[in-house]
Amino acid sequence: MSAPLICPSILASDFARLGEEVRAIEAAGADWVHVDVMDGHFVPNLTIGPDVVKALRPHSSLPFDVHLMTAPVDNWLEAYREAGADILSIHPESGPHTHRTLGRIRQLGAKAGLVLNPATPVAILEEVVEAVDVVLIMSVNPGYGGQKFIDASTRKIERVRAILDRVGSPAHLQVDGGVTVDTIGACVSAGADALVAGTAVFKGGPGAYAPNIAALKAAGSRAA
Numbered sequence: 377m378s379a380p381l382i383c384p385s386i387l388a389s390d391f392a393r394l395g396e397e398v399r400a401i402e403a404a405g406a407d408w409v410h411v412d413v414m415d416g417h418f419v420p421n422l423t424i425g426p427d428v429v430k431a432l433r434p435h436s437s438l439p440f441d442v443h444l445m446t447a448p449v450d451n452w453l454e455a456y457r458e459a460g461a462d463i464l465s466i467h468p469e470s471g472p473h474t475h476r477t478l479g480r481i482r483q484l485g486a487k488a489g490l491v492l493n494p495a496t497p498v499a500i501l502e503e504v505v506e507a508v509d510v511v512l513i514m515s516v517n518p519g520y521g522g523q524k525f526i527d528a529s530t531r532k533i534e535r536v537r538a539i540l541d542r543v544g545s546p547a548h549l550q551v552d553g554g555v556t557v558d559t560i561g562a563c564v565s566a567g568a569d570a571l572v573a574g575t576a577v578f579k580g581g582p583g584a585y586a587p588n589i590a591a592l593k594a595a596g597s598r599a600a
Contacts, residue, residue, distance in 0.1 A: 378600065379593035380560070381570040383408040383441050383550070384585075386432075387423060387521045388574030394428070395435045401577065404585035405593070408441040408463070410552070410572045412521075413456070418447040418470055419519035426452070426459040433460030441510075441572075443491065443552070445518050446470060450477055457484040465489025465512050468500050478507040489550070493518065494526055498535045508547050511536050513568070516553030521574045525554025530566045537567025557591050561599035571596065 384406050389397040398409055411429060416422035429440065442461040446452055449470040456464060464481045466489065468474045474490070481488040489510035490501060494517055501511060513536060515529035533551060540547055551563045552572035560571055577588050 378597070380564050380568065380596040380600070381407040381548070381550075382577070382589050382592050382596075383410040383570055383572045384577040384589070385410040385412055385521065385552070385572050385574035387412040388578040390578075394432060397578075397582075398432050398435045400582045400585055401589070402436045402438050404577075404582075405589045406438060406577070406585075408439045408570070409436055411440060411442045411461070413442060413444050413446060413452075414519065415446040418467070419445045421519050426455040429456060429461060430459035439463060441465070441489075443489070443512065444470070450480070453477070453480055453484060457481075457486050461486055463487040463489055463510055465491050465510055467491045467493065468496065469493070474500070475504050475507055478504055482507070482509075491518075492532065492536070494529070494532075498532060498539070501536060501539055505539060505543055505545055505547075508545070510548045510550055510570070511540065512550040512552055512572075514553050515551050515555070515559075515563075518553075523554055525556075525559045529553070530562050533563060533566035533568050540567075555592075557595045560592055560596045564596045564599040 414421040414423040439462040441463040447470040478488040487509035491512040516523035550570040
């Protein structure tokens with residue numbers, strides 16, 4: 377059985393040595409580099425601007441998976457794409473025209489992601505499913521790293537997987553929030569194929585990144 381994609385969130389990395397951290401997770405077997413962009417308005421935290429993404433881009437050949445927690449979001453699409461984002465994921469609550477925003481992301485040459493918060497209805501996906509390349513299920517409320525996985529998220533993952541399968545969508549189903557070796561199995565069993573992990577990857581320092589990622593892949597593979 378194929379292992380799920382592991383997308384380390386650099387929100388949990390050492391910000392004093394971001395370039396080294398990105399190189400280290402690629403060498404350790406990461407599949408995507410997950411970049412959490414928070415604006416201090418849409419969510420109560422402030423993190424990574426496009427200039428930082430641009431500075432990091434030469435340090436890795438992996439896809440840069442940029443999760444935009446900004447409102448209004450449309451103002452930032454071009455800047456993050458030009459900085460090197462390969463995937464741009466947006467929340468339907470962050471702008472008035474979700475379908476248009478997803479289309480604009482694709483026009484820019486990036487893959488378009490739709491993010492569903494714990495309280496965001498799955499039904500919105502039905503209206504834009506043909507416009508998405510990634511569906512990201514938040515299994516915590518966004519804004520901070522290190523939160524506990526919301527158990528009810530597995531039911532949401534199942535419902536999203538059913539929609540994607542029904543229409544034959546090749547979109548990745550990604551989960552972010554509290555993903556560990558103890559929770560990844562439930563996510564994969566429910567239909568996820570890409571997992572964002574922060575603390576579970578970066579704990580223990582660079583020497584632990586490879587075994588941490590391997591453990592997550594192994595736990596996910598057992599549930600696939």
